[in-house]
Amino acid sequence: MAATKANGSADAPIEVSSAPAVIGINFGNSYASIAVLNKEENADCIANEDGERQIACAIAFHGEEMYIGNQAKHQLVKNSQNTIIGFRNLLGKKFSEIPADKPTNSAPVIQHPDLPDTAAYKVQVLQPAPTPLPTSKVTSAAATPSASNVATPRSEPTPTTRILTVSEVTTIFLKSLVQSAEDFLGRKVHGVVITIPTWFGDEQKKALEEAAKDAGVAVLQLLEEAGAAVVATTSAPRSDKDTLGEDRTQLVVDLGASGLELSLLSVRQGLAYSLATLSDHTVGGDAIDDRLIKFFAKEFTKKTKTPLTVAPATEPQDKRAEAKLRLAVEHTKRTLSASTGAATCSVESLKDGLDFTGAINRLRFDMEMRPIYDHVYKQVQVLASSAGLDLYDIDEVVYVGGSASLPGLDEALAAGLSEDVVTPFTAGTVVGGGVGDPTTLLARGAVLQAKLLATLGEGSAEEREVKAAFAPGHALQSVKATTRTLGLLFPEEGAENALGGQWVPVVLRETALPARRAVRLDVEVGEGARVGFEVWEAKEGVKITKEAPPKLEGDEDEEDEEEEEIETKEKTLEKEAFLAALTLEAHKARKVDGRLRTTLEVQFLVNEAGGLAITAVEADGGEKVTLAIAPAS
Amino acid sequence: MSHVVELPVVAPPTPAGWTPPATTGQSIAPVVERKLIPAGPAYLAHVKRAVHQLSFEEHDK
Ligand SMILES: Nc1ncnc2c1ncn2[C@@H]1O[C@H](COP(=O)(O)OP(=O)(O)OP(=O)(O)O)[C@@H](O)[C@H]1O
Ligand SMILES: [Mg+2]
Secondary structure (H helix, E strand, C coil), rough: CCCCCCCCCCCCCCCEEECCEEEEEEEEECCCEEEEEEECCCCEECCCEEEEEEEEEEEEEEECEEEEEEEHCCCCCCCCCCCCCCHHCCCEEEEHCCCCCCCCCCEEEECCCCCCCEEEEEEEEEEEECCCCHHHHHHHHHCCCCCCCCCCCCCCCCEEEEEEEEEHHHHHHHHHHCCCCCCCHCCCCEEEEECCCCCHHHHHHHHHHHHHCCCCCCCCEEEEEEHHHHHHHCCCCCCCCCCCCCEEEEEEEEEEECCEEEEEEEEEEEEEEEEEEEEECCHHHHHHHHHHHHHHHHHCCCCCCCCCCCCCCHHHHHHHHHHHHHHHHHHHHHHHHHCCCCCEEEEEEECCCEEEEEEEEHHHHHHHHHHHHHHHHHHHHHHHHCCCCHHHHCCCCEECHHHCCCCCHHHHHCCCCCCCCEEEHHHHHCHHHHHHCCCCCCCCCHHHHHHHHCCCEEEEEEEHHHHCCCCCCHHHHHEEEECCEEEEECCCCCCCCCCCCCEEEEEEECCCCCCEEEEEEEECCHHHHEEEEEEEEEEEEEEEEEECCCCCCCCCCCCCCCCCCEEEEEEEEEEEEEEEEEEEECCEEEEEECCCEEEEEEEECCCCCCEEEEEECCCCCCCCCEEEEEEEE | CCCCEEEEEEEECCCCCCCCCCCCCCCCCCEEEEEEEHHHHHHHHHHHHHHHHCHHHHHHC
């Protein structure tokens, strides 16, 4: 097998952790990836023996060979009937539940000949003949004068039909991933966390768990993709440069091959839940490919005067050319993501024996993809409003999935988000396999979760209970959460804002309970050495003002009547409910720039029922006051 | 306290004319049901506190 070094190489092995070997697998419908723990116990995405970090979820049979991964995908050109793809999405589904309408350019899904209502694939393989040779041949050979002592040739392998269920295919595939990890680690893998899409139901989970078991690996958890994203993004060490608070609203944009998955998450000191999700199968890498291969097919025709119609193609020759182009643009897209220069697309003998080499730069590419980016943007708007939020409420964007590596997508989204929003592109963590790399993020999150689960004991009843809380639907996953932001208002003489003072948010809305938050800040001390503040619930909003664009002088162009209004957004804050007021006597004030100042520490503790306990202390042993507010009865 | 967030804020001096408004007995707004994602150290801490019935302070130790 010739190794394709398209996306990395296994040449520079990392030093791996010595703890019990656990791995994380991102199991997409199109691509999978594997992550392990390095010596520092951090997550690293590894390449398989073919040098692939993004391993195509494909299995192909050719003669006596079985190919797995990107090599199998290449069989789609000439050996499509024996190439199996798209099996992840069929896991746990009955044959009768699978829509039959789609024509495939790969091994078709059939009803298993023996098992009732079971989806399977039928492939042609060559069954190797058993060695040593059958005796009949030996008998005939013995009758012939012996001419040489060359080993008797193996008899011809026999062509046979092989039926594989979706589960069997999954097992073969997972086994090869685990094997790659074991080869890399040099020891047996003890447990794995596998990521699953949000739409996976109980049947899908059960089928995946069984397939993994058959592959000989213990599943520590099937983890929702959004969960893997949270783990990966919240466990990166925080630096002083971090502008993101530990309490934030996170948008996860997963643009894979066949679809878009959006999640809006409340992330509060690493504790996360979903506010809204949305999935859309009209955009994704496949749709990007459609546009890109059309673009190149047009170029081919222009250059060679040979007609070529793709996406969709009808003529067999065009279909073959389309398959080749689809494989080739993988490289083009990755180049476009990785660098700002032009990217090429080369196909040998694309059609009628004519080779093709084309190029596209990022500007042009983004122009071609604009409808897709815009569509994603619209869906993000739909998602936010379904959660009752505005795009400006989003603090962080996390990109997941191969197609989310495209910088043009981030540019298109960022245009509608708050200026303060943090994305891996603005933070510079995408390139070079950084922590924000969308193609490795899920596998890395999965292995970090595997590490956490591997530390859990099972000795006592309580330990077992803790462990059980990671199973789907466990009662401890149900929580109460706040609906309004709680904070401090320091009244101010002649304050200019509508609030009448300085606002300090403490517990944000959508914080899971029980919650504890504490802040430390300086307060100026006025006459009487009294420090006082109010506790309020606030209502956050976004004010949108629309204005007609300024008329340019001398602009007498009457034709563009429908000039778009300019929209400006501004975050707003209103006092909603007064809860309490606290005062302290400042004993520890110090002089800073000629003015008295002291340091205050205020803690809010909100219990499950919604009761609030406030503690305020003047730092360094000053006065301490407490106050409790009962929950609504 | 390791969980304390340092804010780069200097609050204004309390105006001499400010009198703390009387507490009205108002509670925080009604809470809602949510489903936590069972992942990460924060979820583990949440579960441990619940299972061992620990307060935040007890769990800190
Ligand atoms: N660096 C890159 N730049 C642009 N596109 C990429 C890059 N890497 C991979 N892709 C594309 O991303 C898609 C695969 O994404 P991903 O691995 O997230 O899919 P998946 O989750 O397995 O698939 P699906 O969305 O069908 O479930 C493919 O279309 C691939 O061509
Ligand atoms: Mg995916």
